[in-house]
Amino acid sequence: MVYHTGKRMKLRAMRVGMLKKIFLSMLLSGILIFSCSCTLLTDSLDSRSGFSNHLAQVENSIRNEDWDQATASLKESKKAWEKIKPLLQVDIDHDYVEEIEEGFVKLDGYIDVKDKSNSLVSVLLIENIWDNIGSF
Secondary structure, three states: OHHHHHHHHHHHHHHHHHHHHHHHHHHHHHHHHHHHHHHHOHHHHHHHHOHHHHHHHHHHHHHOOOHHHHHHHHHHHHHHHHHHHHHHOOOOOHHHHHHHHHHHHHHHHHHHOOOHHHHHHHHHHHHHHHHHHHOO
């Protein structure tokens, strides 16, 4: 009887060990698939959020010196950015996120004082960073 109990315990330990291995490999596979898929979703995120379109509206408003429209479009750009930022932070270098957010702060200030040249440079830099994120 003692022999059978020891054998059962060994079988149970082997099953538990095997279940742990299966669980860990499924978990790691899921994390890998999720992290790789963020880059593939950049275009679809942009089309759903309209981030590029909002930035283009900001750029056009600055070129036309329509500061009220530039402010409104910048607000929409920031809303779109806040929606997509958490999804991108998983997969991209945090420097890109910080550069875009720093660009928004500068752009907000330049639009406030109606500085056309610096506003235009700032929005073009944000667009360039966004394009670089999509090219990974």
